[in-house]
Amino acid sequence: MKKTILVVAALALVLVIDGVSQTPPAPKHRVVFQLTEPQGPAWDSLIAHVENMRTAFAKDGSEVEVVFFGPGLNMLLKKNTAQEEKLKKLAESGVTLAACQNAMRFYNVKTEDLFPFASQVDSGVAELARKQEAGWAYIH
Amino acid sequence: MKKTILVVAALALVLVIDGVSQTPPAPKHRVVFQLTEPQGPAWDSLIAHVENMRTAFAKDGSEVEVVFFGPGLNMLLKKNTAQEEKLKKLAESGVTLAACQNAMRFYNVKTEDLFPFASQVDSGVAELARKQEAGWAYIH
Amino acid sequence: MKKTILVVAALALVLVIDGVSQTPPAPKHRVVFQLTEPQGPAWDSLIAHVENMRTAFAKDGSEVEVVFFGPGLNMLLKKNTAQEEKLKKLAESGVTLAACQNAMRFYNVKTEDLFPFASQVDSGVAELARKQEAGWAYIH
Numbered sequence: 001m002k003k004t005i006l007v008v009a010a011l012a013l014v015l016v017i018d019g020v021s022q023t024p025p026a027p028k029h030r031v032v033f034q035l036t037e038p039q040g041p042a043w044d045s046l047i048a049h050v051e052n053m054r055t056a057f058a059k060d061g062s063e064v065e066v067v068f069f070g071p072g073l074n075m076l077l078k079k080n081t082a083q084e085e086k087l088k089k090l091a092e093s094g095v096t097l098a099a100c101q102n103a104m105r106f107y108n109v110k111t112e113d114l115f116p117f118a119s120q121v122d123s124g125v126a127e128l129a130r131k132q133e134a135g136w137a138y139i140h
Numbered sequence: 141m142k143k144t145i146l147v148v149a150a151l152a153l154v155l156v157i158d159g160v161s162q163t164p165p166a167p168k169h170r171v172v173f174q175l176t177e178p179q180g181p182a183w184d185s186l187i188a189h190v191e192n193m194r195t196a197f198a199k200d201g202s203e204v205e206v207v208f209f210g211p212g213l214n215m216l217l218k219k220n221t222a223q224e225e226k227l228k229k230l231a232e233s234g235v236t237l238a239a240c241q242n243a244m245r246f247y248n249v250k251t252e253d254l255f256p257f258a259s260q261v262d263s264g265v266a267e268l269a270r271k272q273e274a275g276w277a278y279i280h
Numbered sequence: 281m282k283k284t285i286l287v288v289a290a291l292a293l294v295l296v297i298d299g300v301s302q303t304p305p306a307p308k309h310r311v312v313f314q315l316t317e318p319q320g321p322a323w324d325s326l327i328a329h330v331e332n333m334r335t336a337f338a339k340d341g342s343e344v345e346v347v348f349f350g351p352g353l354n355m356l357l358k359k360n361t362a363q364e365e366k367l368k369k370l371a372e373s374g375v376t377l378a379a380c381q382n383a384m385r386f387y388n389v390k391t392e393d394l395f396p397f398a399s400q401v402d403s404g405v406a407e408l409a410r411k412q413e414a415g416w417a418y419i420h
Contacts, residue, residue: 029410056403070185124189129193176325242328263336
């Protein structure tokens with residue numbers, strides 16, 4: 001009896017300690033950005049901020065998603081060829097560039113209007129909430 | 141002596157495991173919004189963002205608070221009749237619309253100047269911090 | 281053998297319980313602010329918001345950092361004498377005023393161009409992420 005309790009206690013301890021001391025999943029830093037501006041310097045700032053952060057976190061690793069919603073959806077439209085190279089480089093380096101489907105409906109934007117490296121989320125604000133709930137930092 | 145330690149260990153384990161595995165309180169999603177713009181498209185965006193998020197989280201349930209402070213207090217003033225119907229609908233669906241009392245003092249706004257469905261908080265920024273401390277996501 | 285397990289179990293319990301029930305470090309509230317605006321009412325708002333929050337949290341205590349990056353770095357330049365007194369008062373009350381070194385390089389700002397009470401961080405956005413990872417609330 002005593003033995004059984006001891007074994008159960010030891011097992012439970014292992015589980016608890018494992019659960020408590022569990023290291024966060026790699027990469028260490030997870031950050032979601034919001035882009036809601038229709039144009040202008042906010043676009044250049046976004047790219048500079050993501051690049052600077054990736055550099056600062058190069059050693060630890062980082063997982064980054066940018067959510068484009070409201071008038072900010074505009075930045076992901078194929079027609080904005082001036083942004084294409086920079087955004088493509090971010091996407092190729094592993095940054096998720098997510099278009100809000102609510103904004104797509106509102107502005108009548110189709111999948112084929114978006115850069116091919118863009119992904120989609122059902123709701124930009126819901127996505128920001130979900131990421132924060134999952135422990136991601138949020139930057140606007 | 142051994143027995144006592146075992147019992148204490150078992151009880152402590154139960155407490156620890158209970159604490160660790162505790163499920164989060166329903167509703168699942170809790171989000172605090174900031175509204176600081178004195179007028180313009182930010183007002184429409186706010187309402188659209190809250191509505192879109194509520195829809196996206198309809199299945200899981202969501203608790204939402206919007207904190208109006210600084211020049212954003214303006215949106216809760218009774219005189220803005222164009223906003224009344226939409227804000228009232230949000231309030232009636234359970235969204236808390238909170239006016240910052242620091243902003244009320246600064247702009248000399250009285251309780252009777254606010255929509256009757258508005259609530260109040262001592263400090264808008266402190267409220268945003270408290271909500272995040274309590275695990276709410278933050279969206280600006 | 282039994283004794284050893286018991287001792288190990290007891291020690292582990294103490295560690296686990298200590299880890300789980302550990303009270304958050306004083307002060308109770310920790311908040312990081314973002315300042316990215318090059319000028320205008322956002323500067324006055326920032327100071328008002330920090331002061332109001334410090335007042336609201338006076339009883340519990342608060343640790344506050346403001347991160348100045350992008351065009352917002354401008355607010356920490358010595359030449360902005362109109363801001364000096366208010367910022368100095370914040371700094372002397374324990375608020376950290378941190379200049380982004382990426383912005384410093386971009387705008388060719390040297391340490392001697394900054395108010396002497398300003399500190400520096402390698403990357404403003406990385407700093408915002410690190411603080412949130414450490415449990416700080418974020419306000420923009």
